[in-house]
Amino acid sequence: MTAPAILRRIPALLACTALLAAVPANAQLFWQPPDLSTPPVTGTEPGLNLPGATPTEMQAALVWHLRAALNVAALQCDFEPTLLTTSNYNNMINHHRDELSGAFNTLGAYFKRVNGVVAGQKQLDQYGTRVYSSYSAVQAQIDFCQVAGKVGREAIFAPRGALYKVAQNRIGELRGALVAKGDLVYGNPAYGFTAKLPPLDKKCWKNGDLVKKCIPLWEKTRG
Secondary structure, X not given: XXXXXXXXXXXXXXXXXXXXXXXXXXXXXXXXXXXXXXXOOOOOOOOOOOOOOOHHHHHHHHHHHHHHHHHHHHHHOOXXXXXXXXXXXXXXXXXXXXXXXXXXXXXXXXXXXXXXXXXXXXXXXXXXXXXXXXXXXXXXXXXXXXXXXXXXXXHHHOOOOOHHHHHHHHHHHHHHOOOOOOOOOOOOHHHHOOOOOOOOOHHHEEOOEEOHHHHHHHHHHHO
C-alpha cells in the first residue's frame, strides 16, 4: 500500500479507535458495570467507626478493611481469572508490607489502650473476624468481584505508604458492592430470583401429596 493510501485511511482508523475506547474497559463481568462510587470515607460510617480512635488509628482501621476486602476477593473471585484478584492481593501484601504491618500494630495498640493488655488482644482478634466477615458477598458476588478487581489494581500501583488513600477512596465502593445491583444495560435476572414454596400447612398434605384443594394456591404462588 502506498503512503498516500495509508494517509487517506488514517481518519477511519482514528474513528474506529475512538469507538473502541467508548466501550467500558473493565467489563469482564458486566457490559456496563453499576456505578457504586462514593465520596471518600471518613471512618465515622457504620461498620467502620472505632470508638475513641485517633486519626492515625482510624487510618490503620481503614487499611485493614481494605486488606480484608481484597483477601476475601482473592478467595471468592477466582472464578473469573481476568479480574486478577488473587495476584492483586498477593502483590499488594508484598508491595505494602510495611504499611500493613504498621496498621496491624496500631490496631493492636488501640485495643490494648481501650481495653487493657489482656482483653485488648481478645478484642483485636474479634475485630479481625468481624471485619473479614463483613465482606462476605454471597448474594452480590459478581458486583463485589468486579469492584474488587478494580480496587486491587489501584492498590498495587499506589506508592508505598499511600495505601491508606486507596482505602479512604474505595472502601465505600467495596461496601456498596455487597448489595447486588447488576448490569446497567441488561440487568441480571439471577439477582431477582426468589424460591416459590408450596403451601406448608398440614391441611394441604396427605401421605406426602399435596391435596387437591390446595393446588390452586400452589399454582398462584408459583406465578
